Amino acid sequence: xxxxxxDDLYRVVLDLNFEDAEDLAKKSIKEGIDPLQxxxxxxxxxxxxxxxxxxxxxxxxxxxxASKVLQxxxxxxxxxxxxxxxxxxxxxxxVIGTVFGDIHSIGKQMVATLLFSSSYEVIDLGxxxxxxxxxxxxxxxxxxxxxxxxxxxxxxxxxxxxxxxLISKGMRDKVKIIVGGAPMNQEFADSIGAxxxxxxxxxxxxxxNKLLGLD
Amino acid sequence: MRRGYIRNIEPLKILTDxxxxxxxxxxxxxxxxTGVRFESQRxxxxxxxxxxxxxxxxxxxxxxxxxxEECIRRTPSSFLVKARDLKNNLRFGGNTLYxxxxxxxxxxxxxxxxxxxxxxxxxxxxxxxxxxxxxLDYFPSYTPYFEVEGVEPVMLCPTSCAMRLRYSxxxxxxxxxxxxxxxxxxxAQACGAQLLGxxxxxxxxxxxxxxxxxxxxxxxxxxxxxxxxxxxMGGTAPVTIAGATISNNAELLAAVVFFQLIKPGVGIIxxxxxxxxxxxxxxxxxxxxxxxxxEAAFNQIWTQFYRIPTNNCAAGFPNSKLFDLQSxxxxxxxxxxxxxxxxxxxxxxxxxxxxxxxxxxxxILDDDLAAIIGRHIEGIxxxxxxxxxxxxxxVGPIPGTYLDKLLTKKHWKRENYVPNCADTLTxxxxxxxxxxSAIDYARERMEEILATHEPTPLAAGQxxxxxxxxxxxxxxxxxxxxx
Numbered sequence: 001x002x003x004x005x006x007d008d009l010y011r012v013v014l015d016l017n018f019e020d021a022e023d024l025a026k027k028s029i030k031e032g033i034d035p036l037q038x039x040x041x042x043x044x045x046x047x048x049x050x051x052x053x054x055x056x057x058x059x060x061x062x063x064x065x066a067s068k069v070l071q072x073x074x075x076x077x078x079x080x081x082x083x084x085x086x087x088x089x090x091x092x093x094x095v096i097g098t099v100f101g102d103i104h105s106i107g108k109q110m111v112a113t114l115l116f117s118s119s120y121e122v123i124d125l126g127x128x129x130x131x132x133x134x135x136x137x138x139x140x141x142x143x144x145x146x147x148x149x150x151x152x153x154x155x156x157x158x159x160x161x162x163x164x165x166l167i168s169k170g171m172r173d174k175v176k177i178i179v180g181g182a183p184m185n186q187e188f189a190d191s192i193g194a195x196x197x198x199x200x201x202x203x204x205x206x207x208x209n210k211l212l213g214l215d
Numbered sequence: 216m217r218r219g220y221i222r223n224i225e226p227l228k229i230l231t232d233x234x235x236x237x238x239x240x241x242x243x244x245x246x247x248x249t250g251v252r253f254e255s256q257r258x259x260x261x262x263x264x265x266x267x268x269x270x271x272x273x274x275x276x277x278x279x280x281x282x283x284e285e286c287i288r289r290t291p292s293s294f295l296v297k298a299r300d301l302k303n304n305l306r307f308g309g310n311t312l313y314x315x316x317x318x319x320x321x322x323x324x325x326x327x328x329x330x331x332x333x334x335x336x337x338x339x340x341x342x343x344x345x346x347x348x349x350x351l352d353y354f355p356s357y358t359p360y361f362e363v364e365g366v367e368p369v370m371l372c373p374t375s376c377a378m379r380l381r382y383s384x385x386x387x388x389x390x391x392x393x394x395x396x397x398x399x400x401x402x403a404q405a406c407g408a409q410l411l412g413x414x415x416x417x418x419x420x421x422x423x424x425x426x427x428x429x430x431x432x433x434x435x436x437x438x439x440x441x442x443x444x445x446x447x448m449g450g451t452a453p454v455t456i457a458g459a460t461i462s463n464n465a466e467l468l469a470a471v472v473f474f475q476l477i478k479p480g481v482g483i484i485x486x487x488x489x490x491x492x493x494x495x496x497x498x499x500x501x502x503x504x505x506x507x508x509x510e511a512a513f514n515q516i517w518t519q520f521y522r523i524p525t526n527n528c529a530a531g532f533p534n535s536k537l538f539d540l541q542s543x544x545x546x547x548x549x550x551x552x553x554x555x556x557x558x559x560x561x562x563x564x565x566x567x568x569x570x571x572x573x574x575x576x577x578x579i580l581d582d583d584l585a586a587i588i589g590r591h592i593e594g595i596x597x598x599x600x601x602x603x604x605x606x607x608x609x610v611g612p613i614p615g616t617y618l619d620k621l622l623t624k625k626h627w628k629r630e631n632y633v634p635n636c637a638d639t640l641t642x643x644x645x646x647x648x649x650x651x652s653a654i655d656y657a658r659e660r661m662e663e664i665l666a667t668h669e670p671t672p673l674a675a676g677q678x679x680x681x682x683x684x685x686x687x688x689x690x691x692x693x694x695x696x697x698x
Contacts, residue, residue, distance in 0.1 A: 016624060059627070059633075060618060061618065061619075061623045061624040061627055062624070064618045064619045065619055065621075065624055067619075068619045103613055103614060105614065105616065106616075106618060109618075126614075127614060182641070185643065199641065199643025199644055199646070199647055200641070200643065200644050200647075203647070
């Protein structure tokens with residue numbers, strides 16, 4: 001076994017080298033590397049990028065490109081984990097998306113990347129997500145957290161509708177809900193019945209840890 | 216060699232070619248008809264030997280136009296100044312822009328704007344901070360403070376020069392008063408460095424004996440020269456910008472002739488420090504519009520027409536007594552005008568309350584301003600990569616994004632600038648992180664610099680040489696009854 005490949009997987013994230021990400025992931029499988037270790041190497045890389053971003057040493061392009069490396073390499077590794085019948089350990093499941101009527105993705109992507117780098121399983125529903133899709137995803141994945149993003153004052157109230165829908169389906173108490181986005185504040189989050197609000201992406205991770213009693 | 220910023224734009228032309236010609240002809244006329252007062256028999260004899268018309272009784276020199284134009288031609292369009300650490304050498308001229316530290320008599324309190332005399336420790340820390348600042352390239356004379364606790368006025372210039380040599384390896388400009396050049400030249404040479412020599416006019420149209428002696432001293436030490444006028448428009452210069460430009464030009468071109476007669480080919484940088492008069496107090500109207508208009512005309516004439524490098528001083532001396540909006544706009548309109556009109560050097564860092572005060576926190580904040588201005592004149596790259604036509608097609612409309620593209624990663628910093636000490640947080644972040652201001656960030660940076668920055672050390676023996684020269688200076692001034 002070439003343990004250098006694990007180092008390469010870790011570095012491909014730090015180098016933001018999405019062009020080599022898939023080949024390297026495939027090479028690790030071909031050479032018999034434990035896919036759990038490969039996943040951990042990738043996670044270690046994205047964790048460092050996330051920490052650098054939280055400290056202000058790194059910037060959005062670093063975070064997003066590192067995330068792109070993961071998006072390319074990880075599915076290859078995860079398929080191998082599944083094939084071998086192994087299981088990955090995560091701190092919890094997070095369903096995340098930008099609400100209906102809103103197509104802004106950057107803030108949501110930052111939070112998703114930082115949560116992933118903190119060992120959460122993240123199900124990213126994308127942007128312009130309808131309430132029914134959020135509700136179905138929470139049910140399907142049995143998620144611990146529902147994270148909703150809205151950048152416009154006009155779409156912020158859509159978050160309230162989603163919470164109402166969860167209540168009407170009797171699912172509100174099964175998931176912790178966090179909200180974020182430029183027009184948000186704690187007062188608004190309280191008014192719509194969310195469990196938490198964070199003003200920045202790094203603080204969103206702190207908030208999730210707190211809500212799940214992990215830190 | 217310090218890189219500085221490289222101007223990659225056409226410099227601003229605030230004057231038409233016809234106006235430039237008219238101002239130049241007017242200057243020659245003043246130099247030939249009225250002349251300039253030089254309070255030095257040695258200088259007068261030199262001018263007489265070189266076909267100037269000299270009135271020895273009234274210390275007046277009238278300059279033939281051909282000689283003035285010949286001396287302009289002899290002056291190089293760029294020149295080197297050697298620092299005690301080669302990495303800090305400077306080459307003034309061409310399209311290069313450097314930034315010079317400002318100066319002030321006293322230290323200013325950033326909260327109240329009140330001033331007090333700085334201690335030697337504060338003086339030396341301020342030098343150390345300037346040594347660390349990336350966009351601060353060199354120091355003027357008696358910097359950062361004109362007054363330092365426990366230092367007699369006559370010893371201030373040599374002592375200040377000694378401290379700059381000890382706590383920084385960047386270039387310094389020498390001073391001209393009370394024979395300080397004797398000691399400053401020796402100290403610089405002991406450290407293997409040159410100074411930018413200095414000779415400043417007393418407007419209108421005069422040079423004092425102190426200034427001329429310093430000019431001879433620095434030029435004979437083979438140091439390049441910094442020349443300055445300094446009229447107050449409406450007081451010691453005509454109130455009109457065109458008239459003040461001619462009067463200032465006459466003073467500076469007389470200095471160009473002076474130095475080219477002493478050392479043909481010597482490098483010269485011409486400074487602009489011409490202010491409108493504050494018509495209530497009679498003092499210079501620091502930070503005012505007339506200054507930046509004058510600078511624009513000055514730079515066009517000197518850098519574009521005479522091909523002689525320039526420095527501009529106005530940005531370093533805002534009228535505001537505080538770290539406030541007024542200080543910001545006064546500095547910015549002056550410095551930005553200087554940069555766009557072709558200045559090779561801008562005095563900027565640290566000045567508060569006109570020439571009265573200095574503060575290293577302001578120098579740290581000004582370092583970001585210098586970077587922004589420098590970056591501006593480096594212009595915009597337009598090539599196949601930067602036009603990104605294929606990428607625009609690839610990304611297409613929403614939900615396309617450029618954030619995960621290599622072009623973004625590669626160029627976002629080049630195409631913008633991330634300030635070291637500005638509040639760039641979102642409002643919620645600002646609230647949760649203690650509502651910090653730019654001054655708070657500057658204070659953090661100052662503490663970091665003081666804890667970590669080490670200037671290039673002096674070589675063995677150089678420190679002792681400096682002490683010895685300062686002792687000799689002290690004896691010299693004591694013997695003259697000045698101490």
